[in-house]
Amino acid sequence: MSGGDAGAEAACFTCHGLQGEGDGRAAPRLAGLDAGYLHRQLDDYANGRREHAAMRAIVRKLGDGDRSKVSAFYAAIQPAAWPVEAGNPAGARLYDEGDPARGLPSCASCHGVGGVGDAANPPLAGQSAAYVAGQLRAWREAKRNNDPLGEMRRVSRLLSVAELAAVSRHAASFPPHPPEARATSPAARRADPRNDVSEPRQRAAGSSRRGE
Numbered sequence: 001m002s003g004g005d006a007g008a009e010a011a012c013f014t015c016h017g018l019q020g021e022g023d024g025r026a027a028p029r030l031a032g033l034d035a036g037y038l039h040r041q042l043d044d045y046a047n048g049r050r051e052h053a054a055m056r057a058i059v060r061k062l063g064d065g066d067r068s069k070v071s072a073f074y075a076a077i078q079p080a081a082w083p084v085e086a087g088n089p090a091g092a093r094l095y096d097e098g099d100p101a102r103g104l105p106s107c108a109s110c111h112g113v114g115g116v117g118d119a120a121n122p123p124l125a126g127q128s129a130a131y132v133a134g135q136l137r138a139w140r141e142a143k144r145n146n147d148p149l150g151e152m153r154r155v156s157r158l159l160s161v162a163e164l165a166a167v168s169r170h171a172a173s174f175p176p177h178p179p180e181a182r183a184t185s186p187a188a189r190r191a192d193p194r195n196d197v198s199e200p201r202q203r204a205a206g207s208s209r210r211g212e
């Protein structure tokens with residue numbers, strides 16, 4: 001379980017997949033998520049702001065240095081393609097437009113069109129409908145209390161049960177987005193055992209090399 005060696009990777013991969021792509025059900029995609037976001041989630045599982053027994057047990061064995069390394073490792077993996085589910089019009093409307101009449105902002109206003117996300121607002125593309133719905137329910141039931149400004153707690157409570165299901169299915173319909181300009185292929189990086197340590201620098205270099 002000491003982050004940065006093959007042991008920690010093997011442990012995470014058991015549930016989060018060989019490429020950090022998630023298991024398509026409860027265990028989310030980690031590949032390509034922001035390192036700071038990932039690190040904070042790990043801290044929050046440990047301190048209980050985000051309740052989950054399995055992740056809490058795992059994270060409590062990781063020191064702060066290990067959490068940093070494993071977060072940087074996943075942040076630098078180029079997400080593999082994922083299977084896309086069918087979307088639905090009701091979910092699409094909620095996602096893209098929200099419902100101004102009841103003060104429901106669009107999901108897209110924070111998570112981006114197509115769920116691409118950014119550093120502060122995690123991508124939803126590549127997450128399963130089950131995971132998205134599970135998080136929305138967790139916020140609603142105050143089992144996840146860690147969104148810095150409380151947006152997700154507020155938004156989740158404005159959704160009906162049917163809307164929550166529809167918007168979650170819609171989020172699972174987002175296709176893989178064009179690769180962020182990241183330095184090298186995941187395969188090339190995964191071959192190097194020092195990658196977990198070198199990723200933070202690689203990522204910074206990759207994002208400044210964005211070719212558009």
Ligand code: HEC
Pocket residue numbers: 008011012013014015016026027028029030033038039041042050051052054055058070071122134135
């Ligand atoms: C036994 C299966 C299992 C293992 C092993 C596991 N995870 Fe998880 N992980 C989960 C599940 C399930 C969730 C979703 C929990 C929830 O609903 O909050 C999760 C959530 C996460 C999240 C939150 C992601 C997000 O988008 O908010 C992070 C980060 C994470 N895991 C990192 C790790 C790391 C790093 C390891 C290895 C040290 C690891 N996990 C090992 C099952 C696992």
Ligand code: HEC
Pocket residue numbers: 028037094095105106107108109110111120121122123124131132133135136146147148151152155167168171
């Ligand atoms: C005002 C901005 C904002 C809006 C609007 C918003 N979100 Fe979020 N969302 C966030 C932030 C910020 C986080 C990360 C919280 C954290 O840091 O733990 C988040 C996290 C999430 C996550 C968890 C992702 C993960 O990897 O665990 C899901 C799922 C999600 N939002 C779904 C939605 C849906 C669906 C909508 C529309 C109904 C929506 N959000 C609207 C800001 C927003």
